[in-house]
Amino acid sequence: MNDVFLAGPEASDYPRINDYFNRAYRHDPEAFSLEFELLRQQHAAFNSLQSIAGYCCAKPYGYAGDFGLIDRLYMHYIGDGDTIARWDAFAQAQPAAVAVRNRKAYFINLMAERMPARVLNVASGPARDVLEFYAKWPQAPVTVDCLEYDGQAIRYAQSLLEGNARVRFTQQNILTWKAEGAYPLVWSSGLFDYFSDAVFVRVLRKLLLCVAPGGTLVIGNFSDENPNRAFMEVGMQWFLHHRSPTRLAVLAREAGAGDWKPEVHCEPAGVNLFLHLHRPATAI
Ligand SMILES: C[S@@+](CC[C@H](N)C(=O)[O-])C[C@H]1O[C@@H](n2cnc3c(N)ncnc32)[C@H](O)[C@@H]1O
Structure with missing residues (x-):
C-alpha cells in the first residue's frame, strides 16, 4: 500500500x-x-x-x-x-464526488421542469448550479434569491454570474435569518447534512414558512449508505450527518410537514438524497 x-x-x-x-x-x-x-x-x-x-x-x-x-x-x-x-x-x-456533480444536474432539471417564478436557494455556495441553469435556459422567467452565510462564497458566485440581474444574494446565517417570502420552490443542497437532527428540524420549520401554497421544498442530504464515508472522514476530514430516507421523512414530520407528502429521491449515484415536501395548495 x-x-x-x-x-x-x-x-x-x-x-x-x-x-x-x-x-x-x-x-x-x-x-x-x-x-x-x-x-x-x-x-x-x-x-x-x-x-x-x-x-x-x-x-x-x-x-x-x-x-x-x-x-x-x-x-x-x-x-x-x-x-x-x-x-x-x-x-x-x-461516488461521493459524482453525487455532488449530479446534484447540480438535479437542480437544473428540477428548475427546468417547473420554471418557478421565484426560488429561494439556501446556502448557495459557488452557485454554479444557478449559473448553468441560466446558461441552458437564458430566457427563463425565473428569479433566484440566494441566501448564503459566507461573504467570500457570495463574491465568488457573483463573479461567476457576471451581474445576472435575476439572481440576488443576501448574506445571512439561516439560523438567525427571519423567514420571509412565499416561494414556489425552496431549494437547499449541501447544508442540512451539516446539521444535527435538532438543528435540521429547527431550520426546516423556518423554511416551511417560506413555501407558497402549492409550492415545493427540496432538501439535499447525503445518504447513510455513502460508500465513501471513510475516505471523506479520514482522508479529507469532511464529516457530515448521513441520513436514510426513513430518517428524513421522520424529521420532516417532526418539523410539522407530515401532511406535505414527504418523498425522498436520489441522484444516479445513490449518495445524495433529496427530501421533497409539497405544501398543500389550500391554507394549512
Ligand atoms: C457544501 S456548500 C453547498 C453549496 C451549494 N448549495 C451547492 O450544493 O453547490 C455549503 C454552503 O453552505 C453555507 N452555509 C453553511 N452554514 C450556513 C448557514 N448557517 N447559513 C447560511 N449558509 C450556510 C456555506 O457557507 C457553504 O457555502
Whole structure:
C-alpha cells in the first residue's frame, strides 16, 4: 500500500484503496484516524491546498465543503504534479464526488421542469448550479434569491454570474435569518447534512414558512449508505450527518410537514438524497 500512497493510485487500484479505507475505519475508527494523520504529513496529496483532499482537510475558509472545494468537484479539478493528480483523479471518480456533480444536474432539471417564478436557494455556495441553469435556459422567467452565510462564497458566485440581474444574494446565517417570502420552490443542497437532527428540524420549520401554497421544498442530504464515508472522514476530514430516507421523512414530520407528502429521491449515484415536501395548495 505504501507504494500506492507514494505514487498515487491508478484506476485499477481504486477498489483496493476503498477497501483499505473502509475496512480500517470500520475496524477501529480512532486508531485508523491517528495512523492516517502520520501518512497525511508525508503526502502532499493529503496536505497540500493544491489537492482535493489536502484542501478539504486544510479548510482555508474555516469549514469543510466551502465554495472552493465544491466548485473543484463541479469542475472536475485535478491538481498539478503526478501524485496529486492521481489522488485527485481517485477522489473525483468516487461516488461521493459524482453525487455532488449530479446534484447540480438535479437542480437544473428540477428548475427546468417547473420554471418557478421565484426560488429561494439556501446556502448557495459557488452557485454554479444557478449559473448553468441560466446558461441552458437564458430566457427563463425565473428569479433566484440566494441566501448564503459566507461573504467570500457570495463574491465568488457573483463573479461567476457576471451581474445576472435575476439572481440576488443576501448574506445571512439561516439560523438567525427571519423567514420571509412565499416561494414556489425552496431549494437547499449541501447544508442540512451539516446539521444535527435538532438543528435540521429547527431550520426546516423556518423554511416551511417560506413555501407558497402549492409550492415545493427540496432538501439535499447525503445518504447513510455513502460508500465513501471513510475516505471523506479520514482522508479529507469532511464529516457530515448521513441520513436514510426513513430518517428524513421522520424529521420532516417532526418539523410539522407530515401532511406535505414527504418523498425522498436520489441522484444516479445513490449518495445524495433529496427530501421533497409539497405544501398543500389550500391554507394549512
Ligand atoms: C457544501 S456548500 C453547498 C453549496 C451549494 N448549495 C451547492 O450544493 O453547490 C455549503 C454552503 O453552505 C453555507 N452555509 C453553511 N452554514 C450556513 C448557514 N448557517 N447559513 C447560511 N449558509 C450556510 C456555506 O457557507 C457553504 O457555502
